[in-house]
Amino acid sequence: MTTSQDADYPPMQGLTVAVVGVGLIGGSIAAALRRCGLAGRVLGVGRSQETLRQACALGLIDAACSLQEAALVADLIVLAVPVGAIPALLRAIRPVLHPHTLITDAGSTKADVARAACDLLGEHVAQFVPAHPIAGAEATGPQAADATLFEGRTVILTPLAQNSPDTRQRIAALWEATGARVVLMTPEAHDTVLACVSHLPHLLSAVFMAQVAAAHDADVRLRISGSGFRDFTRIAAGSPEMWRDIFLANRHAVLQELQGFKTVLAQAEQILQEGDAQVLHAFLEKPALARRLLGSRP
Amino acid sequence: MTTSQDADYPPMQGLTVAVVGVGLIGGSIAAALRRCGLAGRVLGVGRSQETLRQACALGLIDAACSLQEAALVADLIVLAVPVGAIPALLRAIRPVLHPHTLITDAGSTKADVARAACDLLGEHVAQFVPAHPIAGAEATGPQAADATLFEGRTVILTPLAQNSPDTRQRIAALWEATGARVVLMTPEAHDTVLACVSHLPHLLSAVFMAQVAAAHDADVRLRISGSGFRDFTRIAAGSPEMWRDIFLANRHAVLQELQGFKTVLAQAEQILQEGDAQVLHAFLEKPALARRLLGSRP
Numbered sequence: 327m328t329t330s331q332d333a334d335y336p337p338m339q340g341l342t343v344a345v346v347g348v349g350l351i352g353g354s355i356a357a358a359l360r361r362c363g364l365a366g367r368v369l370g371v372g373r374s375q376e377t378l379r380q381a382c383a384l385g386l387i388d389a390a391c392s393l394q395e396a397a398l399v400a401d402l403i404v405l406a407v408p409v410g411a412i413p414a415l416l417r418a419i420r421p422v423l424h425p426h427t428l429i430t431d432a433g434s435t436k437a438d439v440a441r442a443a444c445d446l447l448g449e450h451v452a453q454f455v456p457a458h459p460i461a462g463a464e465a466t467g468p469q470a471a472d473a474t475l476f477e478g479r480t481v482i483l484t485p486l487a488q489n490s491p492d493t494r495q496r497i498a499a500l501w502e503a504t505g506a507r508v509v510l511m512t513p514e515a516h517d518t519v520l521a522c523v524s525h526l527p528h529l530l531s532a533v534f535m536a537q538v539a540a541a542h543d544a545d546v547r548l549r550i551s552g553s554g555f556r557d558f559t560r561i562a563a564g565s566p567e568m569w570r571d572i573f574l575a576n577r578h579a580v581l582q583e584l585q586g587f588k589t590v591l592a593q594a595e596q597i598l599q600e601g602d603a604q605v606l607h608a609f610l611e612k613p614a615l616a617r618r619l620l621g622s623r624p
Numbered sequence: 625m626t627t628s629q630d631a632d633y634p635p636m637q638g639l640t641v642a643v644v645g646v647g648l649i650g651g652s653i654a655a656a657l658r659r660c661g662l663a664g665r666v667l668g669v670g671r672s673q674e675t676l677r678q679a680c681a682l683g684l685i686d687a688a689c690s691l692q693e694a695a696l697v698a699d700l701i702v703l704a705v706p707v708g709a710i711p712a713l714l715r716a717i718r719p720v721l722h723p724h725t726l727i728t729d730a731g732s733t734k735a736d737v738a739r740a741a742c743d744l745l746g747e748h749v750a751q752f753v754p755a756h757p758i759a760g761a762e763a764t765g766p767q768a769a770d771a772t773l774f775e776g777r778t779v780i781l782t783p784l785a786q787n788s789p790d791t792r793q794r795i796a797a798l799w800e801a802t803g804a805r806v807v808l809m810t811p812e813a814h815d816t817v818l819a820c821v822s823h824l825p826h827l828l829s830a831v832f833m834a835q836v837a838a839a840h841d842a843d844v845r846l847r848i849s850g851s852g853f854r855d856f857t858r859i860a861a862g863s864p865e866m867w868r869d870i871f872l873a874n875r876h877a878v879l880q881e882l883q884g885f886k887t888v889l890a891q892a893e894q895i896l897q898e899g900d901a902q903v904l905h906a907f908l909e910k911p912a913l914a915r916r917l918l919g920s921r922p
Binding site for chain 2: 410460461462479480482509519520522523524526527528529530531532533534535536537538539540541543544546547548549550551552553554555556557558559560561562563564565566567569570573574577580581583584586587588590591594595598599601603606607609610611612613614616617618620621
């Protein structure tokens with residue numbers, strides 16, 4: 327026996343897709359889903375009329391509409407907003423949501439999104455499969471949207487216990503249609519791993535950049551900086567709004583990863599203070615090898 | 625009245641240039657000086673016969689020879705080796721050096737190099753103008769050498785008190801001939817600024833990468849890592865030998881910059897623990913703005 331949702335899903339092509347938040351990520355999802363034929367009509371929802379107008383002019387969306395209008399007509403809703411904005415969106419769409427509408431998101435943390443879905447979507451919770459595409463770019467806004475942004479990138483799906491296998495498969499197929507490879511995790515595992523590989527590096531890069539910018543001779547320092555400095559600090563330029571939400575949503579995992587970092591940093595400091603060349607070389611060799619191995623991966 | 629050195633310098637074209645250490649940096653200097661006509665004949669000196677053979681095959685050098693042979697015939701000697709190897713080279717060339725041979729280096733620290741020059745070069749100290757080209761690439765070895773590596777990059781010259789104006793100008797002209805812009809600093813100012821914009825980021829990137837590589841699920845973490853992670857950790861792949869020497873030569877300045885970083889990191893940790901959205905946003909906004917400004921510089 328299939329659930330009623332399973333029976334009612336339309337075929338995965340020519341769908342009416344509503345993208346909430348038509349920035350870099352939302353715009354790229356719209357472009358990618360349109361290119362592969364999965365999306366027929368694309369509706370855009372957002373706070374800024376100017377952004378929606380740009381997204382229309384760029385052909386990313388066919389029309390702008392309200393969240394409620396989108397929820398009434400969409401086969402698929404993609405929430406591409408900072409994670410702090412997701413609970414209010416779920417609360418707003420619940421009363422108008424059809425039982426056959428699929429929902430996914432692109433939020434950078436997942437335990438909080440899963441909790442919000444369970445708390446706020448009620449009878450519709452099974453329709454929402456949270457996701458996190460590990461992709462981004464320095465640029466922001468719909469102008470930076472790119473139909474190939476997710477090609478070869480990883481999208482982590484963190485299905486809810488309430489999702490049916492068919493719902494999971496449909497959302498997985500949707501993300502795969504953007505060219506991404508899909509990895510399944512629990513929301514908690516996602517948040518721990520992302521605290522390590524994304525949130526902590528951002529914090530460290532921001533702290534370092536704050537230190538440099540506060541120096542009395544910051545301008546001299548920045549003028550001398552080379553490509554290594556630019557690589558190391560690139561992530562610090564990311565949207566303060568988005569990162570504030572990420573850090574608030576995942577601060578326990580980030581604080582825990584930070585403890586681990588501080589332990590290794592204290593070891594490195596002691597090695598520097600003692601100045602033993604062999605010990606210092608051995609310390610530097612491990613990360614150099616690990617990073618070189620990563621560099622050669624596809 | 626000019627000094628005897630000033631009178632004896634040959635014109636700055638078709639010079640016999642000896643490059644000690646024909647890796648990425650030495651090979652690129654050789655290629656750049658040959659391309660602009662400043663170098664006529666290029667001799668290569670190094671520990672590895674295989675590297676020298678490759679450098680010959682690539683046309684970076686015309687012939688390999690010993691350090692003493694190079695010192696006897698070269699108009700210009702470029703020391704492109706890890707800073708820890710420079711004192712032994714200076715000691716070895718002093719007895720055979722002609723009074724008209726210019727010397728420069730590409731070492732990443734400068735106070736130690738300046739000290740070594742004063743201690744070890746004796747009557748030849750005025751011929752050596754220490755330099756640091758702020759350029760590099762992920763790849764290493766003569767295969768990665770590139771005549772355009774220094775174009776638009778900064779080269780910091782840290783002249784010695786003993787250098788004549790003419791000697792300074794000749795070494796500045798030499799570096800400018802590679803396409804770089806030359807900036808003058810004292811060795812101490814160089815080391816402080818570089819501890820901030822290069823050595824501390826390397827240490828932090830290496831410490832972070834060591835932490836990730838030591839995690840029980842390191843492989844999962846690395847598989848999930850995105851472009852931000854790759855940017856942030858790119859410098860950690862750098863040569864452990866080269867970085868050991870840099871850290872040993874400049875550890876006091878690095879340890880001092882590290883104290884500054886730890887102070888700001890402790891502020892960030894407290895802000896995360898307290899979880900005030902406005903304070904967190906304000907903290908993240910400053911480095912984001914500073915980094916965005918840097919991104920738009922030429």
